[in-house]
């Protein structure tokens with residue numbers, strides 16, 4: 377969260393250095409608060425949960441990831457759920473699929489906290505997990521729904537478990553959340569959200585072609601302080617855009633797993649990054665080589681080397 | 687593996703090793719995911735069993751379809767005005783996130799507008815349920831005759847009084863009270879064609895542990911074999927007896943001789959005849975020594 381940079385320019389004021397993180401946290405808590413207003417204060421602006429909700433009695437919203445599983449399992453669609461899922465799908469297609477992760481998902485607060493504590497305590501233990509494991513798990517969760525007739529992933533999905541727990545009563549659900557926290561803290565760096573969560577994987581696919589993107593338009597000013605790599609929850613997405621000029625990659629962070637959290641904008645003292653659109657990814661130098669990205673593996677390794685240096 | 691950017695000079699990793707590591711990593715990941723999937727599948731099918739005392743909201747589809755369709759959103763719970771419904775959480779015996787209620791705690795009040803069904807976005811609660819009286823959440827069964835007060839001859843029948851479908855879903859059937867010899871037992875009797883399984887009877891049973899309980903219909907009900915026919919019902923349907931009538935009673939009359947008057951009067955009125963078997967069996971043994979009346 378607030379890994380203080382050695383190089384952060386003191387010219388940039390506190391607000392500039394924290395704004396996206398703060399806005400993001402505000403968004404996450406606002407979503408939760410809106411849901412909690414009902415059960416706690418009797419003000420029913422939103423009913424239901426992130427899985428499916430009704431806002432002000434008219435706007436249905438349904439999680440497409442859960443609805444698809446439920447359709448595979450039960451082969452029934454309610455029109456309201458379907459409509460809700462279409463709205464949600466459309467929204468995240470526009471703003472970036474994993475905007476869900478950075479701006480809405482309650483588990484993100486848990487895993488970010490684990491990550492922060494991990495850095496604070498200087499914990500280094502890191503079980504290597506392939507970053508694409510989440511896509512395997514995504515496939516497995518769909519297959520399981522089809523085979524068992526139950527949206528089986530929902531039995532263990534920490535996202536809906538946590539939110540439902542907060543809204544409807546926790547029971548022993550907190551054990552599951554604790555497990556995710558400890559996993560990220562001690563077992564694997566950014567293990568859950570960065571490697572395993574099939575829900576994040578689903579949303580990344582949803583936002584693969586989203587128009588709203590982070591851009592590294594100011595990359596020429598980069599002094600390779602690596603602060604952005606340090607704070608990015610998916611550090612492998614930065615490299616192609618930031619250092620890709622010499623092999624003709626445009627300044628657009630054109631990666632499905634960028635969560636549009638904006639933390640890189642916060643920490644970069646050279647103001648390399650900004651929110652922008654996916655269009656106009658041209659750059660003056662070299663041919664455009666869209667879609668050719670260095671392997672995740674290699675970048676992860678590089679990142680670890682860099683981490684070890686810190 | 688195609689990028690050499692930022693790599694320390696002179697340490698170009700051999701491609702072969704990278705590929706091997708990639709393959710072994712992929713295999714490992716695959717196995718781990720497969721194991722997770724198998725475990726989760728087993729866990730899912732195990733936890734799909736609904737405990738008998740957990741009842742689904744009105745209109746819930748058959749349990750397997752319901753479990754598949756419900757997205758565990760809790761909208762039904764939110765719109766239930768009586769706080770009947772709750773969402774299962776980790777640690778409950780009910781599949782996590784799905785709505786249910788416990789009759790003995792808070793039964794379903796059978797709202798006329800069925801808000802829970804109206805709230806369900808997925809159709810896990812069937813929107814075609816127009817009349818709450820058609821709901822089948824379970825079936826009440828008076829499962830303990832030894833403790834039910836009415837079975838002892840008392841007039842408790844609180845369950846009967848409380849039933850929203852009094853006189854249809856639950857009736858009092860009169861039966862002779864053999865203990866006192868002169869009173870009636872008012873037996874609370876549930877009728878599966880009307881009982882909605884709302885649970886109110888179980889909720890109000892005065893006993894510390896209810897003698898009447900609402901159970902899933904498949905547990906509460908027996909099943910008649912397909913080939914069984916109730917003679918009296920068949921007779922009613924056919925408007926006549928379906929068994930072969932007894933052969934007509936005939937004496938072996940000599941040829942050419944028939945009954946007078948078509949045999950009318952052959953079977954004589956019982957009351958005119960003396961009882962052939964006297965009260966005291968000894969009398970019939972001694973009857974030879976007496977003159978018959």
Ligand code: SF4
Nearest residue numbers: 477481483569573576
């Ligand atoms: S990866 Fe999963 S748990 Fe993490 S923020 Fe995204 S949806 Fe939530």
Ligand code: SF4
Nearest residue numbers: 766794795796797802
């Ligand atoms: S019918 Fe009424 S009381 Fe019964 S579960 Fe539905 S909303 Fe609740």
Ligand code: SF4
Nearest residue numbers: 756757759760762806
């Ligand atoms: S409203 Fe429907 S989908 Fe939502 S929890 Fe209730 S039964 Fe399930």
Ligand code: SF4
Nearest residue numbers: 849881882884885887
């Ligand atoms: S559950 Fe009991 S109270 Fe409800 S309809 Fe059936 S017999 Fe009547």
Ligand code: SF4
Nearest residue numbers: 834835842843845891
């Ligand atoms: S309320 Fe209980 S004890 Fe009373 S008649 Fe009904 S089942 Fe029997």
